[in-house]
Amino acid sequence: KFRIGSAVAGGGHHETMPYPDPFSADRPYRDRLAAEFSSVSPENQMKWEYIHPERDRYDFAAADAIVRFAQRNHQVVRGHTLLWHSQNPAWLEQGEFTADELRAILRDHVRTVVGRYQGRIQQWDVANEIFTETGELRTTDNIWLRELGPGIIADVFRWTHQADPHAELFFNDYGVESVNAKSDAYLALIQQLRAQGVPVHGFSAQAHLSTRYGFPADLEPNLKRFSALGLETAITELDVRMDLPDGGVPTAEQLTQQADYYRRTLTACLNVRGCDSFTIWGFTDKYSWVPVFFEGEGAATVMWEDFSRKPAYYALRSTL
Ligand code: XIL
Numbered sequence: 001k002f003r004i005g006s007a008v009a010g011g012g013h014h015e016t017m018p019y020p021d022p023f024s025a026d027r028p029y030r031d032r033l034a035a036e037f038s039s040v041s042p043e044n045q046m047k048w049e050y051i052h053p054e055r056d057r058y059d060f061a062a063a064d065a066i067v068r069f070a071q072r073n074h075q076v077v078r079g080h081t082l083l084w085h086s087q088n089p090a091w092l093e094q095g096e097f098t099a100d101e102l103r104a105i106l107r108d109h110v111r112t113v114v115g116r117y118q119g120r121i122q123q124w125d126v127a128n129e130i131f132t133e134t135g136e137l138r139t140t141d142n143i144w145l146r147e148l149g150p151g152i153i154a155d156v157f158r159w160t161h162q163a164d165p166h167a168e169l170f171f172n173d174y175g176v177e178s179v180n181a182k183s184d185a186y187l188a189l190i191q192q193l194r195a196q197g198v199p200v201h202g203f204s205a206q207a208h209l210s211t212r213y214g215f216p217a218d219l220e221p222n223l224k225r226f227s228a229l230g231l232e233t234a235i236t237e238l239d240v241r242m243d244l245p246d247g248g249v250p251t252a253e254q255l256t257q258q259a260d261y262y263r264r265t266l267t268a269c270l271n272v273r274g275c276d277s278f279t280i281w282g283f284t285d286k287y288s289w290v291p292v293f294f295e296g297e298g299a300a301t302v303m304w305e306d307f308s309r310k311p312a313y314y315a316l317r318s319t320l
Helices: 027-036 061-072 099-116 143-148 151-163 181-195 219-227 252-270 311-319
Strands: 003-008 039-042 076-083 123-128 168-173 202-205 208-210 232-243 275-280
Touching: 003 027, 003 076, 027 061, 039 061, 039 275, 061 076, 076 099, 076 151, 076 232, 099 143, 099 151, 123 151, 123 202, 123 232, 143 151, 151 168, 151 181, 168 181, 168 232, 181 219, 202 219, 219 232, 219 252, 232 252, 252 275, 252 311
Parallel strands: 003 039, 003 275, 039 076, 076 123, 123 168, 168 202, 202 232, 208 232, 232 275
Antiparallel strands: none
C-alpha cells in the first residue's frame, strides 16, 4: 500500500521553532494533517533532545500524542530517529562517558523508545546522516561513530529489530537523491551489513531540494539500485525551497518549477518497486523549517500559510 505522509510540526521549546506547538494549538492544521495524509513523521518529537532530555528521564508526551493521533486517523508512523549526530541532549554530548557506558546508554534508549511504540511504527529511521558528502563515515561529529566505531551501526539495527520485529529499519540521509559518493557509500555498507545478516530493510532519501541546485534527474535509477538488492526505499523529507524575491512572494514561474520538482519526485518513487512511502517535510509554509535554516529561501511546502493550495499540491494530487 502506497503511503503519502507529512512531518508533524512541533518541538516548540527549541529555539528554531518559534511558535506554539501547532499539533496541540492549531485545529485547522490538525484537521488537514488528518485528512490529507496516510503517514506521519514526528519532525522533532522522537529525537533524543526531546524524548530523552535527561539521562534518567524520558519525555514521551509529544511523541505519544502523535502516535495516538495517527492511530485514530488510520495513519502509519515513521519513527525518526535513533542514531544521529544532531539534536542530541547536552547531557549526552558533554557527558564524558566511557565507551561501555555509551553503548549501554544507546541500547537502553533503543529498547525504551522503540519498545514503547512497538507494533505502531511502520518504518524507523534507525541511522540518520551517517556519511559525509565524500562518503566517509561521520567519525568526528557523530558521538556514536567517534566513540564506539563503525561496529555500532550493526548493533543499533539489531537492537531496534529486537525491540520491534515488525518495523522496517532504514538508513536515511540528504544529498543521496543522485548516484554520488554518498549514495555509493550507503549501497556498499548496506550490502556488507545484509551479507552479515544485519536487519536492514530500507534506504531513504530525505529530498530537501532547492531550485538553486536543480532536480536530481537520476533519482529513479538511484533508488532502483537499492530496490534491486531487495530493499524498501522511501522519500522521507521532501520540500522544494526557492529564493524568495523582494517582498517574499514567489513568482508564478517559481511555483510552476516547484510543482514540477514535487511531481518528478513522486513519479520517481512510484516507478520504483518497494518505494511505498512518500513524505513531505511539513505541508504548510506556516510551519516550515526552511526559512529558519536557509537564509533568503522559503515557500518550500505545498500549501501557503493560510493552508490554501499551491500548484505543487495539485501536481502531487494529479500524479497519485
Ligand atoms: C529539522 C526540523 O525540521 C527542525 O524543526 C529542527 O529544528 C532541525 O531539524 N534532516 C533531518 C531532519 O533528518 O530531522 C531535520 O529536521 C531536517 C534535516
